[in-house]
Amino acid sequence: MTPAQPNLNQLGLTKQDYVGAKSTLCPGCGHDAITSQIIQVAWEMGLEPHRVAKLSGIGCSSKTPTYFLSSAWGFNSVHGRAAAVCTGAALANRSLINLIASGDGDSMSIGIGQLVHMIRRNVPVVYILEDNGVYGLTKGQFSATADIGSTLKKGDINTLHPIDPCTLAMELGCGFVARSFSGDPKQLNTLLKAAFAHRGTALIDVISPCVTFNNHDSSTKSYKNVKDRDFPLHELGFVPYFEQTEVEIPAGEAREVQFPDGSRLTFRALREDYDPTNRYGALQAVHEAHAQGELLTGLLYIQPEGPTLHDQARLVEEPLALLRESLTKPGPKVLETLLEDYR
Amino acid sequence: MTPTHGGTAVADEAKTLINDFSIEVATVNGSGSQTANNTLMRSIFRMGVPVSGKNLFPSNISGLPTWFQIRANHRGYVARKHDIDLMICMNAETAKEDVTKLKPGAICLYDEPLKLNGLRDDLIWYPVPFQQIVSASCPEPKLHKLVKNMIYVGVAAQMLDIDMAEVAEAIARQLKGKQKAIEMNQAAAQAGFDWASTHMPAQQRLKIRRDNKTEGQIIIDGNSACAMGALFGGVTVVAWYPITPSSSLVETLIEYGKRHRVDPATGQTTMAVIQMEDELASAGVIIGAGWAGARSMTATSGPGISLMSEFIGLGYFAEIPSVFINVARMGPSTGLPTRTSQGDIELCAKASHGDTLHICLYPGSMEECFQFTYESFDLAERFQTPVFVVTDLDLGMQNWMSKPFAYPERAQDRGKVLTEAQLAEVQDFARYRDADGDGICARTLPGTPGGKGAYFTRGTGHNERALYSEKPEDWKGNIDRLRRKFDTAKAFVPKPLLEGSGSRNGILAYGSSDPAVKEARDLLAEQHGRHLDYLRVRALPFTEEVEAFIREHDAVYVVEQNRDAQMASLLRFFYPEFSTRLKSVLHYDSTAINAQTLVDQINAFEK
Numbered sequence A: 001m002t003p004a005q006p007n008l009n010q011l012g013l014t015k016q017d018y019v020g021a022k023s024t025l026c027p028g029c030g031h032d033a034i035t036s037q038i039i040q041v042a043w044e045m046g047l048e049p050h051r052v053a054k055l056s057g058i059g060c061s062s063k064t065p066t067y068f069l070s071s072a073w074g075f076n077s078v079h080g081r082a083a084a085v086c087t088g089a090a091l092a093n094r095s096l097i098n099l100i101a102s103g104d105g106d107s108m109s110i111g112i113g114q115l116v117h118m119i120r121r122n123v124p125v126v127y128i129l130e131d132n133g134v135y136g137l138t139k140g141q142f143s144a145t146a147d148i149g150s151t152l153k154k155g156d157i158n159t160l161h162p163i164d165p166c167t168l169a170m171e172l173g174c175g176f177v178a179r180s181f182s183g184d185p186k187q188l189n190t191l192l193k194a195a196f197a198h199r200g201t202a203l204i205d206v207i208s209p210c211v212t213f214n215n216h217d218s219s220t221k222s223y224k225n226v227k228d229r230d231f232p233l234h235e236l237g238f239v240p241y242f243e244q245t246e247v248e249i250p251a252g253e254a255r256e257v258q259f260p261d262g263s264r265l266t267f268r269a270l271r272e273d274y275d276p277t278n279r280y281g282a283l284q285a286v287h288e289a290h291a292q293g294e295l296l297t298g299l300l301y302i303q304p305e306g307p308t309l310h311d312q313a314r315l316v317e318e319p320l321a322l323l324r325e326s327l328t329k330p331g332p333k334v335l336e337t338l339l340e341d342y343r
Numbered sequence B: 001m002t003p004t005h006g007g008t009a010v011a012d013e014a015k016t017l018i019n020d021f022s023i024e025v026a027t028v029n030g031s032g033s034q035t036a037n038n039t040l041m042r043s044i045f046r047m048g049v050p051v052s053g054k055n056l057f058p059s060n061i062s063g064l065p066t067w068f069q070i071r072a073n074h075r076g077y078v079a080r081k082h083d084i085d086l087m088i089c090m091n092a093e094t095a096k097e098d099v100t101k102l103k104p105g106a107i108c109l110y111d112e113p114l115k116l117n118g119l120r121d122d123l124i125w126y127p128v129p130f131q132q133i134v135s136a137s138c139p140e141p142k143l144h145k146l147v148k149n150m151i152y153v154g155v156a157a158q159m160l161d162i163d164m165a166e167v168a169e170a171i172a173r174q175l176k177g178k179q180k181a182i183e184m185n186q187a188a189a190q191a192g193f194d195w196a197s198t199h200m201p202a203q204q205r206l207k208i209r210r211d212n213k214t215e216g217q218i219i220i221d222g223n224s225a226c227a228m229g230a231l232f233g234g235v236t237v238v239a240w241y242p243i244t245p246s247s248s249l250v251e252t253l254i255e256y257g258k259r260h261r262v263d264p265a266t267g268q269t270t271m272a273v274i275q276m277e278d279e280l281a282s283a284g285v286i287i288g289a290g291w292a293g294a295r296s297m298t299a300t301s302g303p304g305i306s307l308m309s310e311f312i313g314l315g316y317f318a319e320i321p322s323v324f325i326n327v328a329r330m331g332p333s334t335g336l337p338t339r340t341s342q343g344d345i346e347l348c349a350k351a352s353h354g355d356t357l358h359i360c361l362y363p364g365s366m367e368e369c370f371q372f373t374y375e376s377f378d379l380a381e382r383f384q385t386p387v388f389v390v391t392d393l394d395l396g397m398q399n400w401m402s403k404p405f406a407y408p409e410r411a412q413d414r415g416k417v418l419t420e421a422q423l424a425e426v427q428d429f430a431r432y433r434d435a436d437g438d439g440i441c442a443r444t445l446p447g448t449p450g451g452k453g454a455y456f457t458r459g460t461g462h463n464e465r466a467l468y469s470e471k472p473e474d475w476k477g478n479i480d481r482l483r484r485k486f487d488t489a490k491a492f493v494p495k496p497l498l499e500g501s502g503s504r505n506g507i508l509a510y511g512s513s514d515p516a517v518k519e520a521r522d523l524l525a526e527q528h529g530r531h532l533d534y535l536r537v538r539a540l541p542f543t544e545e546v547e548a549f550i551r552e553h554d555a556v557y558v559v560e561q562n563r564d565a566q567m568a569s570l571l572r573f574f575y576p577e578f579s580t581r582l583k584s585v586l587h588y589d590s591t592a593i594n595a596q597t598l599v600d601q602i603n604a605f606e607k
Helices: A030-045 A060-067 A082-092 A104-110 A112-121 A165-171 A185-197 A223-229 A279-291 A309-313 A332-340 B008-013 B033-046 B092-100 B130-137 B141-160 B164-174 B179-199 B222-232 B247-260 B279-291 B302-318 B345-349 B366-383 B393-397 B420-425 B472-491 B511-528 B544-551 B566-574 B576-581 B595-606
Strands: A052-056 A073-076 A097-103 A125-131 A176-181 A201-207 A230-232 A234-239 A254-258 A264-269 A295-302 B020-028 B051-056 B065-073 B086-089 B107-111 B124-128 B218-220 B237-240 B272-275 B296-300 B322-330 B336-340 B359-361 B386-392 B400-402 B456-458 B497-499 B506-510 B533-537 B556-560 B582-586
Touching: A030 A060, A030 A097, A030 A125, A030 A185, A030 A201, A052 A060, A052 A082, A060 A073, A060 A097, A060 A125, A073 A082, A082 A097, A082 A112, A082 A125, A082 A309, A082 B237, A082 B272, A082 B279, A097 A104, A104 A112, A104 A125, A104 A165, A112 A125, A112 A165, A112 A201, A112 B279, A125 A185, A165 A176, A165 A201, A165 A279, A165 A295, A176 A185, A185 A201, A185 A234, A185 A264, A185 A295, A223 A230, A234 A295, A264 A295, A279 A295, A332 B222, A332 B247, B020 B033, B020 B092, B020 B141, B033 B051, B033 B065, B033 B141, B033 B164, B033 B179, B033 B218, B051 B400, B065 B092, B086 B092, B086 B141, B092 B107, B107 B141, B124 B141, B124 B179, B130 B141, B130 B179, B141 B164, B141 B179, B164 B179, B218 B222, B222 B247, B222 B296, B222 B322, B222 B366, B222 B386, B222 B393, B237 B247, B237 B279, B247 B272, B247 B393, B279 B296, B279 B302, B279 B322, B296 B302, B302 B322, B302 B345, B302 B386, B322 B366, B322 B393, B336 B393, B345 B359, B345 B386, B345 B566, B359 B366, B366 B386, B366 B393, B366 B400, B366 B472, B386 B393, B386 B511, B393 B511, B506 B511, B506 B544, B506 B566, B511 B533, B511 B556, B511 B595, B533 B544, B544 B566, B544 B576, B556 B566, B556 B595, B566 B576, B566 B582, B576 B582, B582 B595
Parallel strands: A052 A073, A052 A097, A073 B456, A097 A125, A125 A201, A176 A201, A230 A295, B020 B086, B086 B107, B107 B124, B237 B272, B237 B296, B296 B322, B322 B386, B359 B386, B506 B533, B506 B556, B556 B582
Antiparallel strands: A176 A295, A234 A264, A254 A264, B020 B065, B051 B065, B218 B400, B322 B336, B497 B533
């Protein structure tokens, strides 16, 4: 896609307008690669920074919202519970564009209940789960996404079954489930764009190696290991609603998913039998691949329809936070009517 | 069917109690007794006699014993009365125990097959063949169980001289719109009345005489009053998780919202209500909503506050408006979910780890449940902080007389929120800069255009610009400012109410203890010649009137419904110099507080 001028997007903003503070994560951290793509995509998509609410819990990944979109409102909340804060913010102001940066510790242990119920409610949010299999900020304990047999740096072997955020989300009926790899910026870029076009909860599990505590050979979430096992399901292309030009559709048989805002996601299958619109087939394929040590990445499941939190709450169009007093405070006659029932 | 008088001496000595006695009805939970109990209470109310009604119910849906206490009192005393004058036994399982606790001379009306009259010879017995009456009056056998309780209402009305027209009206109002049910229940009450007229000898011990002391009043429960307060307080986001005894607050609010916050043309609402997966998430939602500019609230009870405390600390430290209504029940732990307590005073004042102090409001009446709830939204937004409305089961779920609520004319106070236009005027926005010296900094709402208002909210240490900071001066400056902000609230919270003046010692109380304290003061004055000034605290932070009251009295009896004298602890925390003046008068056996307990304890102190 080509912005209006080489260095300006359709809002007339430069990419520099989408950056944040300097990262304080370890040099080479996969999370920083994700942050770069968030900045890139927000700029390319022309997101209005002031409309973005960037929320997080606690952990290395949850620090990242300070590193992008400094003109957006940020909220570094409590461990595992950005989902509830986001639900509240979404109800208060339905015009916000919500983004949650979380991690496997934050989302798959303490926060799993809130994530599960956020998905059930289809809260409008791009939920980026920066997944490295360990607790980085507390110096390298296993998280709940660590694979059986993976080892810690000091040798401990994980014996517990991992929780897969993607199959969990699919099981719950999440309408947008994707997996990517911080080492595949092109794929992540396209998935992020599509996620912002999705009306409800869009979950992207991004395998993001921890260079300090989980990048050794005996870890299944090391950069090398993930790169070896990464099996991209398709080549992706994204046409945002504001782009009229034809997208470069990869050669071969291409499919397309249209989002309610008119954006289109095209994909050419690299694995022919994989259909991301078939939830049961997708679940089976992801499970089977995992059993064979393969890591399927790309758009795992898509269902752009489905009522969101806002649809179900039947809120007025204007943000609740900005309603005039006359709309939120009934008049004296209403009080009289209510009191009459207690006479 | 002749009433059997045990001790004739008792009967002879007894003089007629007019508009001053208590009734207890023992029934089975889930048997439809609630409608009958409310009818009896409201009939007395409609006779112009001040009344209160307390439901002592089990933590159970159906089948366990439940009791309903009605107190009629011409002087307007509405606290629980310790002794029962008329017992109505409808529950075989508890009948023996119900009868045993009565004082000699009490009247007991009972279901005849229970044959209770052999149990004691110092009570006045009235057996009533309920099954026989219901069979004769109600043609549909499957409805007998439902209307059986209404028979006792008719019997009691006849006994006590309650006008049957008022009974009929009370039924009609309660079952509004359900014509068949109204007729069936009115017929049952009438059948009870008719049976009593022909079969039961008149009694002269307890009588209701028409009076005019309830004119213009309503009977309401605190949860409904709080729900009404929230509706008129302009709440826009409600997140909750069901918990006794607060559930009916949100359920009532949902009903009000459907009627008065939905645009009939579009079906769209201005009030989002979301039932969350737990209390932690409920707190998270209202913090998120308050951050984004909504008037947000939750209602819960003590166990919920425990779970919400992490988010409450975040709300306090990141300075986010939100309202927490705590309808307290008996703790610790699961405790007694259906029994009242004032056991969460310290919990609410200091919820969450680290140094926290929260604005708390302590309503003591139905009008205050209404008023303090709508005012809590102004306070939350003015002070950008969680605000607690602390009620309890006794206020929240019981029936209280009240003057109709006055409409809140005052405009909403949305606090220091900078709009796009205001931001354009600001040279350099810093979220946590105390420009006015009152501890309250200006905030912005997510979504405000203009590119100048964005900031990063965090529960970690931060400087004026909301940037992460570990500098000691930033930390201390911030936490001291939060205390300054809390002190600023003194000028905004409801002041305490003072009754009496010039006594050497005084009483200090709060919340649902108020009716019992008022009655106890009269008893102490009339029966013991002790006059005590009374200060009712209505909010934290304490205002200067609280300090003055303690300073001006040698001893202050602090009345509370908890074991650890929690309000006294807070008073000692803020006024350590007066520590020894505070004497605790406590009631925490899980029943609602009563005046006699206070009289006895205060008399013991004053000896």
